Protein backbone atom coordinates (compact mmCIF):
# COMPACT_ATOMS: atom_id res chain seq x y z
CA UNK A 1 0.00 0.00 0.00
CA UNK A 2 0.97 3.63 -0.35
CA UNK A 3 0.71 5.18 3.10
CA UNK A 4 0.87 8.77 4.32
CA UNK A 5 2.58 8.95 7.72
CA UNK A 6 2.00 12.35 9.26
CA UNK A 7 4.56 13.04 11.97
CA UNK A 8 6.87 10.32 10.70
CA UNK A 9 9.99 12.21 11.82
CA UNK A 10 8.97 11.94 15.47
CA UNK A 11 9.67 9.18 17.97
CA UNK A 12 6.73 6.83 17.47
CA UNK A 13 5.99 7.88 13.88
CA UNK A 14 9.53 7.08 12.74
CA UNK A 15 9.45 3.64 14.36
CA UNK A 16 6.11 2.84 12.74
CA UNK A 17 7.34 4.14 9.36
CA UNK A 18 10.36 1.81 9.67
CA UNK A 19 8.08 -1.15 10.32
CA UNK A 20 5.73 -0.23 7.47
CA UNK A 21 8.64 -0.12 5.04
CA UNK A 22 9.88 -3.47 6.33
CA UNK A 23 6.41 -4.88 5.68
CA UNK A 24 6.73 -3.83 2.04
CA UNK A 25 4.60 -0.68 1.99
CA UNK A 26 5.42 2.55 0.22
CA UNK A 27 5.70 5.35 2.81
CA UNK A 28 5.37 9.09 2.40
CA UNK A 29 6.29 11.06 5.54
CA UNK A 30 4.79 14.51 6.07
CA UNK A 31 6.40 16.33 9.01
CA UNK A 32 7.05 19.98 9.80
CA UNK A 33 10.09 19.09 11.96
CA UNK A 34 8.74 21.22 14.81
CA UNK A 35 9.63 18.41 17.20
CA UNK A 36 10.82 15.67 14.84
CA UNK A 37 14.24 15.11 13.27
CA UNK A 38 14.86 14.75 9.56
CA UNK A 39 17.45 12.02 10.20
CA UNK A 40 14.77 9.99 12.00
CA UNK A 41 12.82 9.56 8.73
CA UNK A 42 13.77 6.05 7.65
CA UNK A 43 15.70 5.54 4.44
CA UNK A 44 13.25 4.36 1.85
CA UNK A 45 10.48 6.76 2.86
CA UNK A 46 9.73 9.82 0.77
CA UNK A 47 10.04 12.85 3.05
CA UNK A 48 7.82 15.87 2.43
CA UNK A 49 8.34 18.84 4.76
CA UNK A 50 5.08 20.49 5.74
CA UNK A 51 2.17 20.38 8.13
CA UNK A 52 -1.58 20.02 8.27
CA UNK A 53 -2.17 23.76 8.08
CA UNK A 54 -0.99 23.69 4.45
CA UNK A 55 -4.23 22.23 3.16
CA UNK A 56 -3.33 22.57 -0.53
CA UNK A 57 -0.19 20.49 -0.04
CA UNK A 58 -2.13 17.92 1.96
CA UNK A 59 -4.81 17.57 -0.69
CA UNK A 60 -2.17 17.10 -3.38
CA UNK A 61 -0.45 14.39 -1.31
CA UNK A 62 -3.70 12.55 -0.66
CA UNK A 63 -4.74 12.77 -4.28
CA UNK A 64 -1.62 10.81 -5.19
CA UNK A 65 -3.21 7.42 -4.57
CA UNK A 66 -2.79 7.20 -0.83
CA UNK A 67 -4.46 4.05 0.52
CA UNK A 68 -4.43 5.02 4.19
CA UNK A 69 -3.19 7.65 6.61
CA UNK A 70 -1.38 7.19 9.93
CA UNK A 71 -1.55 10.41 11.94
CA UNK A 72 1.08 10.95 14.67
CA UNK A 73 1.59 14.70 14.43
CA UNK A 74 0.69 16.42 17.68
CA UNK A 75 1.95 18.56 20.47
CA UNK A 76 2.28 16.24 23.45
CA UNK A 77 3.64 18.07 26.50
CA UNK A 78 1.06 18.00 29.26
CA UNK A 79 2.68 20.91 31.14
CA UNK A 80 3.00 23.11 28.06
CA UNK A 81 -0.63 22.42 27.20
CA UNK A 82 -1.77 24.07 30.43
CA UNK A 83 0.21 27.23 29.57
CA UNK A 84 -0.58 27.41 25.83
CA UNK A 85 -3.81 25.44 25.30
CA UNK A 86 -4.51 27.40 22.12
CA UNK A 87 -1.50 25.74 20.46
CA UNK A 88 -2.87 22.32 21.39
CA UNK A 89 -6.38 23.02 20.12
CA UNK A 90 -5.02 24.48 16.89
CA UNK A 91 -2.56 21.70 16.22
CA UNK A 92 -4.13 18.57 17.71
CA UNK A 93 -7.78 19.33 16.93
CA UNK A 94 -7.54 21.88 14.11
CA UNK A 95 -4.87 19.81 12.37
CA UNK A 96 -6.91 16.62 12.66
CA UNK A 97 -10.00 18.43 11.32
CA UNK A 98 -8.01 19.68 8.33
CA UNK A 99 -6.76 16.15 7.73
CA UNK A 100 -10.24 14.64 7.88
CA UNK A 101 -11.60 17.22 5.45
CA UNK A 102 -8.75 16.60 3.04
CA UNK A 103 -9.28 12.84 3.31
CA UNK A 104 -12.98 13.22 2.52
CA UNK A 105 -12.19 15.45 -0.46
CA UNK A 106 -9.66 12.93 -1.79
CA UNK A 107 -11.79 9.86 -1.06
CA UNK A 108 -9.24 8.37 1.35
CA UNK A 109 -11.20 6.40 3.95
CA UNK A 110 -8.67 4.64 6.18
CA UNK A 111 -7.07 6.29 9.22
CA UNK A 112 -5.00 5.17 12.20
CA UNK A 113 -4.78 7.89 14.84
CA UNK A 114 -2.42 8.34 17.81
CA UNK A 115 -4.61 8.87 20.84
CA UNK A 116 -3.53 8.79 24.46
CA UNK A 117 -4.19 7.43 27.92
CA UNK A 118 -4.51 11.13 28.80
CA UNK A 119 -8.10 10.92 27.46
CA UNK A 120 -9.07 9.08 30.67
CA UNK A 121 -7.60 11.39 33.32
CA UNK A 122 -7.68 10.07 36.89
CA UNK A 123 -8.97 6.51 36.58
CA UNK A 124 -11.67 5.23 38.92
CA UNK A 125 -10.14 1.78 38.72
CA UNK A 126 -7.29 -0.05 37.02
CA UNK A 127 -6.66 -1.65 34.64
CA UNK A 128 -8.30 0.96 32.43
CA UNK A 129 -10.64 -0.40 29.78
CA UNK A 130 -11.99 1.48 26.77
CA UNK A 131 -15.31 1.76 28.64
CA UNK A 132 -13.77 3.86 31.42
CA UNK A 133 -15.03 7.44 31.79
CA UNK A 134 -13.07 9.98 29.76
CA UNK A 135 -12.30 12.93 32.01
CA UNK A 136 -8.97 14.38 30.91
CA UNK A 137 -7.02 16.43 33.44
CA UNK A 138 -5.10 18.59 30.95
CA UNK A 139 -5.69 20.55 27.75
CA UNK A 140 -3.49 17.94 26.04
CA UNK A 141 -5.87 15.18 27.11
CA UNK A 142 -8.87 17.32 26.14
CA UNK A 143 -7.52 17.77 22.62
CA UNK A 144 -6.81 14.06 22.17
CA UNK A 145 -10.32 13.24 23.34
CA UNK A 146 -11.84 15.91 21.09
CA UNK A 147 -9.95 14.49 18.12
CA UNK A 148 -11.18 10.98 18.95
CA UNK A 149 -14.78 12.21 19.15
CA UNK A 150 -14.45 14.09 15.87
CA UNK A 151 -12.99 11.06 14.11
CA UNK A 152 -15.87 8.91 15.40
CA UNK A 153 -18.51 11.36 14.21
CA UNK A 154 -17.01 11.74 10.76
CA UNK A 155 -16.40 8.02 10.40
CA UNK A 156 -20.06 7.27 11.06
CA UNK A 157 -21.35 10.09 8.86
CA UNK A 158 -19.01 9.64 5.92
CA UNK A 159 -18.04 5.98 5.93
CA UNK A 160 -14.45 6.36 7.12
CA UNK A 161 -12.77 3.39 8.75
CA UNK A 162 -10.65 4.59 11.62
CA UNK A 163 -8.75 3.25 14.60
CA UNK A 164 -7.63 5.34 17.58
CA UNK A 165 -4.80 3.79 19.57
CA UNK A 166 -4.64 5.12 23.10
CA UNK A 167 -0.99 4.80 24.06
CA UNK A 168 0.10 4.43 27.63
CA UNK A 169 3.84 5.09 28.21
CA UNK A 170 5.86 4.48 25.06
CA UNK A 171 9.44 3.41 25.77
CA UNK A 172 12.47 1.84 24.14
CA UNK A 173 13.85 2.28 20.64
CA UNK A 174 14.07 0.42 17.37
CA UNK A 175 17.61 0.63 16.03
CA UNK A 176 18.26 4.23 15.03
CA UNK A 177 14.75 5.39 15.89
CA UNK A 178 14.29 6.52 19.47
CA UNK A 179 13.15 9.26 21.82
CA UNK A 180 14.77 12.70 21.34
CA UNK A 181 12.38 15.31 22.64
CA UNK A 182 13.52 18.85 23.28
CA UNK A 183 12.83 19.61 26.07
CA UNK A 184 12.74 16.05 27.38
CA UNK A 185 10.20 15.48 30.14
CA UNK A 186 9.86 11.69 30.13
CA UNK A 187 11.26 9.50 32.85
CA UNK A 188 13.32 6.91 30.95
CA UNK A 189 15.22 9.32 28.65
CA UNK A 190 15.86 11.60 31.64
CA UNK A 191 17.33 8.67 33.59
CA UNK A 192 19.51 7.69 30.66
CA UNK A 193 20.82 11.22 30.20
CA UNK A 194 22.05 11.03 33.80
CA UNK A 195 23.49 7.54 33.22
CA UNK A 196 25.32 8.92 30.16
CA UNK A 197 26.82 11.69 32.29
CA UNK A 198 24.96 14.44 30.47
CA UNK A 199 22.89 15.47 33.49
CA UNK A 200 23.62 15.36 37.20
CA UNK A 201 20.52 13.81 38.74
CA UNK A 202 16.92 12.83 38.13
CA UNK A 203 14.05 14.36 40.02
CA UNK A 204 11.50 12.00 41.56
CA UNK A 205 8.19 13.81 41.34
CA UNK A 206 6.44 12.83 44.57
CA UNK A 207 6.95 9.95 46.98
CA UNK A 208 3.61 10.25 48.75
CA UNK A 209 1.29 8.62 46.23
CA UNK A 210 -0.98 5.77 47.37
CA UNK A 211 1.19 3.13 45.70
CA UNK A 212 3.45 0.38 47.07
CA UNK A 213 6.55 2.60 47.26
CA UNK A 214 4.88 6.02 47.14
CA UNK A 215 5.88 6.84 43.54
CA UNK A 216 3.63 6.90 40.46
CA UNK A 217 2.96 3.69 38.57
CA UNK A 218 2.84 3.60 34.77
CA UNK A 219 2.31 0.97 32.08
CA UNK A 220 5.38 1.13 29.83
CA UNK A 221 5.05 -0.32 26.35
CA UNK A 222 7.90 -0.99 23.94
CA UNK A 223 7.68 1.28 20.92
CA UNK A 224 8.18 -1.72 18.64
CA UNK A 225 5.12 -3.41 20.21
CA UNK A 226 3.28 -0.13 19.72
CA UNK A 227 4.32 -0.25 16.07
CA UNK A 228 3.02 -3.82 15.71
CA UNK A 229 -0.36 -2.60 16.91
CA UNK A 230 -0.38 0.04 14.15
CA UNK A 231 0.17 -2.58 11.49
CA UNK A 232 -2.71 -4.63 12.85
CA UNK A 233 -4.91 -1.53 13.12
CA UNK A 234 -4.16 -0.66 9.52
CA UNK A 235 -5.26 -4.11 8.42
CA UNK A 236 -8.42 -3.77 10.51
CA UNK A 237 -9.43 -0.59 8.65
CA UNK A 238 -9.49 -2.61 5.43
CA UNK A 239 -11.69 -5.34 6.79
CA UNK A 240 -14.43 -3.18 8.26
CA UNK A 241 -17.76 -3.79 6.59
CA UNK A 242 -20.01 -1.92 6.56
CA UNK A 243 -17.75 1.09 6.50
CA UNK A 244 -18.09 3.92 8.98
CA UNK A 245 -16.47 2.27 11.96
CA UNK A 246 -14.26 3.93 14.55
CA UNK A 247 -12.53 1.51 16.88
CA UNK A 248 -10.69 2.57 20.02
CA UNK A 249 -8.00 0.43 21.64
CA UNK A 250 -5.89 0.94 24.74
CA UNK A 251 -2.27 0.06 24.24
CA UNK A 252 -0.34 -1.10 27.25
CA UNK A 253 1.01 -4.33 28.68
CA UNK A 254 -1.33 -4.35 31.65
CA UNK A 255 1.59 -4.26 34.07
CA UNK A 256 2.60 -1.23 36.10
CA UNK A 257 6.07 -0.15 37.20
CA UNK A 258 6.68 2.54 39.79
CA UNK A 259 9.12 5.39 39.20
CA UNK A 260 11.54 3.75 41.66
CA UNK A 261 11.24 0.40 39.86
CA UNK A 262 12.09 2.07 36.56
CA UNK A 263 15.06 3.78 38.21
CA UNK A 264 16.27 0.40 39.48
CA UNK A 265 15.91 -1.03 35.97
CA UNK A 266 17.97 1.85 34.56
CA UNK A 267 20.70 1.29 37.16
CA UNK A 268 20.71 -2.45 36.43
CA UNK A 269 20.83 -2.07 32.67
CA UNK A 270 23.39 0.72 32.47
CA UNK A 271 25.53 -0.30 35.43
CA UNK A 272 25.76 3.40 36.27
CA UNK A 273 24.91 5.22 39.47
CA UNK A 274 21.90 7.44 38.84
CA UNK A 275 21.63 10.07 41.58
CA UNK A 276 18.11 11.08 42.58
CA UNK A 277 16.61 14.26 43.91
CA UNK A 278 13.23 14.39 45.62
CA UNK A 279 10.85 16.89 44.08
CA UNK A 280 7.20 17.83 44.62
CA UNK A 281 4.43 16.05 42.75
CA UNK A 282 4.07 17.15 39.14
CA UNK A 283 0.63 18.73 38.70
CA UNK A 284 -1.87 16.48 36.95
CA UNK A 285 0.05 13.21 37.38
CA UNK A 286 -2.38 10.38 38.24
CA UNK A 287 -1.03 7.91 40.82
CA UNK A 288 -1.57 4.78 38.70
CA UNK A 289 -2.17 4.35 34.97
CA UNK A 290 -2.32 0.76 33.80
CA UNK A 291 -4.08 -0.35 30.63
CA UNK A 292 -6.32 -3.24 29.96
CA UNK A 293 -5.02 -4.46 26.62
CA UNK A 294 -7.69 -7.13 26.41
CA UNK A 295 -9.73 -5.59 23.59
CA UNK A 296 -6.87 -5.22 21.12
CA UNK A 297 -5.56 -8.66 22.01
CA UNK A 298 -8.95 -10.24 21.41
CA UNK A 299 -10.07 -8.26 18.37
CA UNK A 300 -6.79 -7.72 16.51
CA UNK A 301 -4.63 -10.49 17.94
CA UNK A 302 -2.00 -8.07 19.27
CA UNK A 303 0.62 -9.77 21.41
CA UNK A 304 3.45 -7.68 22.86
CA UNK A 305 6.84 -9.23 22.12
CA UNK A 306 8.89 -7.09 24.53
CA UNK A 307 6.90 -6.45 27.70
CA UNK A 308 9.94 -6.46 30.03
CA UNK A 309 11.01 -3.11 31.46
CA UNK A 310 14.71 -4.05 31.29
CA UNK A 311 14.44 -4.69 27.55
CA UNK A 312 12.79 -1.31 27.00
CA UNK A 313 15.42 0.49 29.04
CA UNK A 314 18.24 -1.45 27.33
CA UNK A 315 17.01 -0.53 23.84
CA UNK A 316 16.59 3.11 24.88
CA UNK A 317 20.10 3.03 26.39
CA UNK A 318 21.65 1.83 23.12
CA UNK A 319 19.87 4.68 21.38
CA UNK A 320 20.94 7.28 23.98
CA UNK A 321 24.59 6.25 23.72
CA UNK A 322 24.56 6.51 19.95
CA UNK A 323 22.73 9.84 19.86
CA UNK A 324 24.64 12.49 21.79
CA UNK A 325 22.81 15.83 21.94
CA UNK A 326 23.50 18.10 18.98
Ligand code: UFG
Pocket residue numbers: 076078116117118140168169170185186187188190202203204205206216217218259282285289
Ligand atom coordinates in the same frame (compact mmCIF):
# COMPACT_ATOMS: atom_id res chain seq x y z
N1 UFG B 1 8.84 11.38 36.39
C1 UFG B 1 9.79 11.67 37.35
N2 UFG B 1 10.90 12.35 36.96
C2 UFG B 1 11.11 12.76 35.67
C3 UFG B 1 10.12 12.46 34.71
C4 UFG B 1 9.01 11.78 35.10
O1 UFG B 1 9.64 11.32 38.52
O2 UFG B 1 12.15 13.38 35.40
C5 UFG B 1 7.66 10.60 36.78
C6 UFG B 1 6.35 11.30 36.47
O3 UFG B 1 5.97 12.12 37.55
C7 UFG B 1 5.42 10.12 36.24
C8 UFG B 1 6.33 9.04 35.65
O4 UFG B 1 7.66 9.43 35.99
O5 UFG B 1 4.95 9.67 37.46
C9 UFG B 1 6.22 8.94 34.15
O6 UFG B 1 6.35 10.24 33.61
P1 UFG B 1 6.54 10.51 32.06
O7 UFG B 1 6.70 12.00 31.90
O8 UFG B 1 7.64 9.66 31.53
O9 UFG B 1 5.20 10.00 31.43
P2 UFG B 1 3.70 10.43 31.77
O10 UFG B 1 3.08 9.24 32.41
O11 UFG B 1 3.59 11.70 32.48
O12 UFG B 1 3.19 10.74 30.30
C10 UFG B 1 2.61 9.80 29.50
C11 UFG B 1 2.77 10.21 28.04
C12 UFG B 1 2.06 11.53 27.79
C13 UFG B 1 0.64 11.38 28.20
C14 UFG B 1 0.56 10.95 29.65
C15 UFG B 1 -0.87 10.71 30.07
O13 UFG B 1 4.13 10.34 27.75
O14 UFG B 1 2.13 11.85 26.43
O15 UFG B 1 1.26 9.73 29.82
O16 UFG B 1 -0.97 10.68 31.45
F1 UFG B 1 -0.01 12.57 28.10
